Amino acid sequence: MEGSVNKKYLRKRDYITFSMARFAASAISGLAQGYLLIFYTSVLGIEPITVGVMFLISKIFDGLNDPVMGTIVDKTRSRWGKMRPYIIFGSIPFGIIAIMLFLPVTSMPSSFKVFYMYFTYFCYDIFGTMVGVPLDGLPALVSPNSDERAKLISVSRVVGSVGDQSALVLFSLFMMFLKLKYTLMSIGIVIGVLAPVFLILGAVNVKERIPPSKENIKITDGFRYLFRNKQFLSMICSNLLTFFRNLVSASIVYVVTYIYFNGSLNIAFALPGAVASMLGMLFAPKLKRKLDSKQLFILATVFHSVALAIVFIVGYEVHWIITSLLMFFAMLPVGILNVVPHLMAIDTLDYWEDKTGKRQEGVCFAVMSLRSKVSSAFKDFFLSWLLSFFLFAVPLTSITDHSPMQYRFTQKGIFMIFTIIPAVLNLVSIVPLIFYKLDKKTMGEINLRLSEKRKASFEAASGGQNE
Amino acid sequence: MNKKGLIIFALILIFALTLPGCNKAPAEEHFAGLKAKGEKFVADYNGAIQKLNAESSYSYTAIFYSETLTNFDAENKKLPEKEEWRKVNKETLYIKNGGEEYIKVASGPEVLELWLSGGEVTLAKVNGAVADREAYNPEVYKIAFPSDDPAALFGGAERKWFSETIKTAQFYNVCDIGEARLPYTLSPYTSGYGEDLSFDWQNIISVDILSIGLTLKKGRLAKLELYTEKISANKKEAFQIWSNQTAISYQGNRTGATKTVIEFSYPKGDGGIAIPR
Numbered sequence: 001m002e003g004s005v006n007k008k009y010l011r012k013r014d015y016i017t018f019s020m021a022r023f024a025a026s027a028i029s030g031l032a033q034g035y036l037l038i039f040y041t042s043v044l045g046i047e048p049i050t051v052g053v054m055f056l057i058s059k060i061f062d063g064l065n066d067p068v069m070g071t072i073v074d075k076t077r078s079r080w081g082k083m084r085p086y087i088i089f090g091s092i093p094f095g096i097i098a099i100m101l102f103l104p105v106t107s108m109p110s111s112f113k114v115f116y117m118y119f120t121y122f123c124y125d126i127f128g129t130m131v132g133v134p135l136d137g138l139p140a141l142v143s144p145n146s147d148e149r150a151k152l153i154s155v156s157r158v159v160g161s162v163g164d165q166s167a168l169v170l171f172s173l174f175m176m177f178l179k180l181k182y183t184l185m186s187i188g189i190v191i192g193v194l195a196p197v198f199l200i201l202g203a204v205n206v207k208e209r210i211p212p213s214k215e216n217i218k219i220t221d222g223f224r225y226l227f228r229n230k231q232f233l234s235m236i237c238s239n240l241l242t243f244f245r246n247l248v249s250a251s252i253v254y255v256v257t258y259i260y261f262n263g264s265l266n267i268a269f270a271l272p273g274a275v276a277s278m279l280g281m282l283f284a285p286k287l288k289r290k291l292d293s294k295q296l297f298i299l300a301t302v303f304h305s306v307a308l309a310i311v312f313i314v315g316y317e318v319h320w321i322i323t324s325l326l327m328f329f330a331m332l333p334v335g336i337l338n339v340v341p342h343l344m345a346i347d348t349l350d351y352w353e354d355k356t357g358k359r360q361e362g363v364c365f366a367v368m369s370l371r372s373k374v375s376s377a378f379k380d381f382f383l384s385w386l387l388s389f390f391l392f393a394v395p396l397t398s399i400t401d402h403s404p405m406q407y408r409f410t411q412k413g414i415f416m417i418f419t420i421i422p423a424v425l426n427l428v429s430i431v432p433l434i435f436y437k438l439d440k441k442t443m444g445e446i447n448l449r450l451s452e453k454r455k456a457s458f459e460a461a462s463g464g465q466n467e
Numbered sequence: 468m469n470k471k472g473l474i475i476f477a478l479i480l481i482f483a484l485t486l487p488g489c490n491k492a493p494a495e496e497h498f499a500g501l502k503a504k505g506e507k508f509v510a511d512y513n514g515a516i517q518k519l520n521a522e523s524s525y526s527y528t529a530i531f532y533s534e535t536l537t538n539f540d541a542e543n544k545k546l547p548e549k550e551e552w553r554k555v556n557k558e559t560l561y562i563k564n565g566g567e568e569y570i571k572v573a574s575g576p577e578v579l580e581l582w583l584s585g586g587e588v589t590l591a592k593v594n595g596a597v598a599d600r601e602a603y604n605p606e607v608y609k610i611a612f613p614s615d616d617p618a619a620l621f622g623g624a625e626r627k628w629f630s631e632t633i634k635t636a637q638f639y640n641v642c643d644i645g646e647a648r649l650p651y652t653l654s655p656y657t658s659g660y661g662e663d664l665s666f667d668w669q670n671i672i673s674v675d676i677l678s679i680g681l682t683l684k685k686g687r688l689a690k691l692e693l694y695t696e697k698i699s700a701n702k703k704e705a706f707q708i709w710s711n712q713t714a715i716s717y718q719g720n721r722t723g724a725t726k727t728v729i730e731f732s733y734p735k736g737d738g739g740i741a742i743p744r
Contacts, residue, residue: 389626
């Protein structure tokens with residue numbers, strides 16, 4: 001291992017350039033995750049269910065190709081290291097794909113549009129993985145000093161989460177001057193041109209100083225672990241069902257466009273939600289002292305559902321400020337709901353170590369990552385299906401800038417997707433936790449046993465050294 | 468199965484799943500389906516209106532909105548640089564109780580009320596003050612429920628949502644340069660179908676789109692939504708520096724739209740809906 005663990009290797013420039021690389025990658029993924037559905041349905045005029053099927057297939061494919069990329073990266077030997085070549089050479093195609101995703105090919109036949117949708121989204125998946133997996137792994141290799149690595153991860157994650165919202169800010173700004181088609185095309189161009197610059201700068205600037213110590217995780221190892229560790233299984237099943245909750249953020253752009261008829265209001269709905277969510281994250285540690293993870297999850301889920309139900313009852317025929325304010329309160333528990341599954345995952349790791357003596361973080365977090373992608377796939381498919389069910393009218397693209405009027409039934413349906421549907425269905429995520437037994441008392445006993453085991457093995461190791 | 472085999476299988480599966488999205492139903496099948504849906508919709512719609520007309524007492528509130536691009540140069544088919552839209556909002560309340568009727572129309576600051584008996588106006592008030600009842604033709608203020616040629620239907624759908632059934636349909640009528648107004652299926656200036664329907668804007672003056680949404684509750688008309696869009700053909704000229712020529716292209720843009728949403732109520736029990744005095 002290169003150098004001393006206490007020496008400082010990273011300069012301020014390294015933190016800045018790597019964080020900007022994270023910002024850039026998050027900006028592309030935030031744009032794609034937030035606005036592709038409305039682009040395909042309301043600009044290209046593709047039926048929502050067709051879009052939903054595409055998302056379902058491609059996002060599951062995306063979840064499965066992460067470990068493949070992990071293997072490729074692990075086997076790479078180059079003078080730039082293992083991770084950096086993929087970020088450097090993958091960034092430009094990634095940026096080009098970001099632009100192509102939002103090209104308004106409205107005058108083409110419908111079969112070409114569907115093919116184009118599949119082609120560009122799969123390319124986005126592939127280049128997103130090519131850049132994203134090494135970008136996630138790079139902080140682990142940049143310094144032998146673990147404090148520096150932790151700081152880099154922490155700073156770049158915060159900057160990355162800001163990058164996630166950059167498309168939201170640009171969308172709200174551009175919609176004040178441009179129609180939907182040109183807004184999305186312009187944002188695609190801005191982000192597609194700038195993102196590769198920051199990605200390449202970050203990758204070129206930050207050096208790989210230590211070889212990766214992570215074992216190669218196979219997806220089959222993940223599934224074996226999942227079915228053996230029943231506590232982890234029930235937690236993952238519960239977490240998988242939280243995709244209903246994500247309908248709220250996914251439907252905001254439809255709410256502002258088709259209920260309030262003002263795309264610029266996107267920021268007025270999404271940003272308070274993001275702020276509320278961050279505030280919720282700050283409350284989580286304090287609440288964790290009084291409640292265990294399961295209780296915290298159930299309480300936050302019920303609060304979120306009740307608050308969304310209140311928004312539904314108040315309705316959308318009130319001033320948008322009222323709806324936005326109510327949504328702020330409804331989103332407060334979401335921060336807790338974002339943090340608690342990780343705490344539960346760590347508890348299940350402790351449980352497994354206590355039971356078997358093995359600690360399998362790599363496998364655990366690989367399954368969590370796959371779960372996240374599968375949840376996202378289900379969410380997009382379900383949202384698309386709901387739009388079709390509520391008779392969402394797609395534009396006729398032979399009419400310039402056509403935006404058909406939506407039926408009242410459709411408007412009500414969009415508001416239901418935003419409120420009461422996630423409010424009711426989100427409660428389903430509590431059901432698998434019936435089988436989750438790791439309460440405060442149980443975890444206390446497990447941690448005590450683990451602490452004694454670790455102490456005993458440390459003493460044995462020290463005693464062995466003294467001899 | 469080895470890794471390569473798995474990857475090939477996955478790619479074939481993805482390809483097989485994408486094919487349905489890229490394949491359209493043949494034209495004959497598409498239009499046969501449309502005709503069947505159209506005939507069913509018109510039958511449902513006419514049935515609902517007949518049932519409504521047979522009711523001795525009911526009421527409806529209707530909101531009406533229209534927008535018109537006032538500075539569109541229809542003669543030269545030119546869109547203005549800066550668009551000016553005239554927007555109108557109107558609300559209507561209509562009550563029928565046996566032979567008695569009541570109509571209230573609010574448009575801007577003016578509120579008109581008409582009381583009818585046996586179809587004749589017996590009392591008229593404007594902003595609460597009595598007005599000349601002969602000056603008002605009640606048929607102008609009642610809402611007419613249009614129907615159209617089912618052959619013109621573009622699409623339709625139906626949904627059951629708890630106790631409600633929602634049915635929708637769309638009509639496209641093409642007005643060509645010879646000023647014939649035809650359903651799109653009969654116009655020589657349309658091509659393609661479904662999402663690929665396109666118009667020859669050079670030979671068309673306008674396309675009128677009418678969308679109808681019918682909501683039935685316990686078999687009775689609960690809501691009727693009528694949306695119209697007027698899409699006018701216009702000319703775009705762009706000077707091409709490389710060829711020193713002006714390229715002319717034709718496209719269709721919305722120059723007007725209306726929205727009418729009518730919600731119906733029926734008396735509970737045997738009594739009728741009371742008419743305000």
